[in-house]
Amino acid sequence: MRDLYRRLGIARHATPKTIFRAAERCDNHSLKADAMCALGDPARRRDYDDLHALLSDLGRLRAGLGMTHAPHWQGDAANDFSPAPERIVARQELLTNKLEIALRRHQTRWRRGAWLTLAIAIGLAAAYAAGRWLI
Amino acid sequence: MAPACFSAFELLLLKSRYQPDTASLLLLAWVFVNKRVALAEDRRYLEVLANGYRHSPDLDTLLAVASADLSAIQLAAEVLLRERVDAQSHPFLRRAIGLATSDGAPSLRNHYILRFLADLSGVTPDEFARLFREVTGRALMAPGDPSRHVYWQDKATEAPDAAAGDATPRKQPAWQRWRRRVLSARSRRRRQRREREQLRQQARQQREEMLRQARQREETRRRDEARREQAQRREEARRQEQARREDSQRQEEAHRRQRAHQERTHQRERTRQQTAGERPPHYRVRLALQVLELDESASRIEIKRAYRRLAQRHHPDRFHGQGDLRVALASQRFQRIKNAYDYLMTTV
Numbered sequence: 001m002r003d004l005y006r007r008l009g010i011a012r013h014a015t016p017k018t019i020f021r022a023a024e025r026c027d028n029h030s031l032k033a034d035a036m037c038a039l040g041d042p043a044r045r046r047d048y049d050d051l052h053a054l055l056s057d058l059g060r061l062r063a064g065l066g067m068t069h070a071p072h073w074q075g076d077a078a079n080d081f082s083p084a085p086e087r088i089v090a091r092q093e094l095l096t097n098k099l100e101i102a103l104r105r106h107q108t109r110w111r112r113g114a115w116l117t118l119a120i121a122i123g124l125a126a127a128y129a130a131g132r133w134l135i
Numbered sequence: 136m137a138p139a140c141f142s143a144f145e146l147l148l149l150k151s152r153y154q155p156d157t158a159s160l161l162l163l164a165w166v167f168v169n170k171r172v173a174l175a176e177d178r179r180y181l182e183v184l185a186n187g188y189r190h191s192p193d194l195d196t197l198l199a200v201a202s203a204d205l206s207a208i209q210l211a212a213e214v215l216l217r218e219r220v221d222a223q224s225h226p227f228l229r230r231a232i233g234l235a236t237s238d239g240a241p242s243l244r245n246h247y248i249l250r251f252l253a254d255l256s257g258v259t260p261d262e263f264a265r266l267f268r269e270v271t272g273r274a275l276m277a278p279g280d281p282s283r284h285v286y287w288q289d290k291a292t293e294a295p296d297a298a299a300g301d302a303t304p305r306k307q308p309a310w311q312r313w314r315r316r317v318l319s320a321r322s323r324r325r326r327q328r329r330e331r332e333q334l335r336q337q338a339r340q341q342r343e344e345m346l347r348q349a350r351q352r353e354e355t356r357r358r359d360e361a362r363r364e365q366a367q368r369r370e371e372a373r374r375q376e377q378a379r380r381e382d383s384q385r386q387e388e389a390h391r392r393q394r395a396h397q398e399r400t401h402q403r404e405r406t407r408q409q410t411a412g413e414r415p416p417h418y419r420v421r422l423a424l425q426v427l428e429l430d431e432s433a434s435r436i437e438i439k440r441a442y443r444r445l446a447q448r449h450h451p452d453r454f455h456g457q458g459d460l461r462v463a464l465a466s467q468r469f470q471r472i473k474n475a476y477d478y479l480m481t482t483v
Contacts, residue, residue: 002282076280092213
């Protein structure tokens with residue numbers, strides 16, 4: 001499947017009027033006919049957008065997993081829906097990092113509580129001393 | 136503070152007994168959510184699976200996550216990719232295909248999702264088509280392309296048929312419903328049976344493999360032992376042979392030495408008899424030789440050796456620190472030995 005929005009050079013949430021004008025301006029006759037057929041009718045456009053969203057998701061997923069050149073990701077779909085290469089974020093590593101942070105917080109909660117109590121006590125003592133000195 | 140950081144699926148994953156199970160359940164839920172029609176039978180199938188994976192109360196959460204959260208799906212895919220649980224015979228991919236095609240051809244969305252899962256399991260297109268035929272009994276068709284007007288024309292021609300197909304159950308709803316239920320039950324049973332058979336076959340293959348490995352190990356062990364025994368026997372034989380040869384050599388040497396010694400003593404006696412005639416040595420000489428613990432036929436070299444030995448043994452410095460008496464006795468003995476040696480050296 002092709003990304004008609006991309007090939008026509010319009011936004012994904014373009015109004016029907018914009019689509020019509022872009023299709024009029026298009027030189028490729030078959031692309032023009034396909035765009036008018038698929039995007040002209042609201043019900044068809046809904047179906048098309050549904051699949052379009054899924055393929056964009058899949059393209060992002062594959063980019064994140066490093067599977068943009070897999071044997072099942074060929075042809076039009078691969079050409080149009082593979083996002084530009086960006087920094088790959090491994091969700092599993094994110095999860096382990098989060099776990100470590102949570103664990104550290106859990107382990108140091110007593111120490112942090114003690115520091116907080118100490119700071120509050122010192123502040124109270126300072127306020128008391130300042131009050132005595134002023135009055 | 137900390138628990139708020141984790142998403143619903145991350146919490147499930149952290150709590151799960153075996154992470155790949157949870158991940159594959161989420162991906163199956165993703166397939167289920169993207170079906171054209173969600174059948175009650177498929178939902179029951181998922182419930183059974185979730186029950187087996189100890190996730191029975193979490194199925195609704197998983198379904199909600201699968202329809203909304205892309206990062207959770209990426210996490211699940213990473214877990215599956217990391218663990219490589221689906222490398223042999225692809226049980227997960229079979230399940231996904233079965234789930235997607237339980238109501239006929241898979242939906243367009245599921246076409247792409249199944250191909251994504253096939254890539255995740257490392258299945259080539261040919262193998263995927265073969266798997267698809269195996270599971271569904273139908274050939275794998277290429278997905279339709281809504282970006283071409285041919286797709287919409289085909290759909291428009293199909294639509295009246297579908298409308299007609301929709302009209303019939305309205306006419307006979309009762310028996311149609313009953314027939315559908317029977318058919319779905321049969322397909323479910325068939326799927327379960329197929330899965331069970333696959334599992335049994337896998338187990339049998341594993342057992343055979345293990346048996347064969349054990350037999351091979353046994354054989355190699357026996358061969359090694361035999362080789363070792365042979366080597367030991369050969370080694371022992373060689374050692375015995377060597378020992379025998381050494382024994383014979385030693386005996387010969389001893390014989391030779393004895394003979395040489397006898398000859399030497401004979402010669403000495405002869406020379407002494409020649410020089411001294413029949414006369415025995417002077418008594419002072421005999422006394423001195425007694426002091427040096429030698430017999431009368433001792434040569435100069437032997438005397439020297441004996442003197443050195445005895446001087447070392449009886450030297451007064453050896454008894455230093457053990458009392459004056461012992462030092463005095465030792466010096467007396469040493470003096471006597473020295474006198475004897477001097478006398479023998481001057482006379483003999």
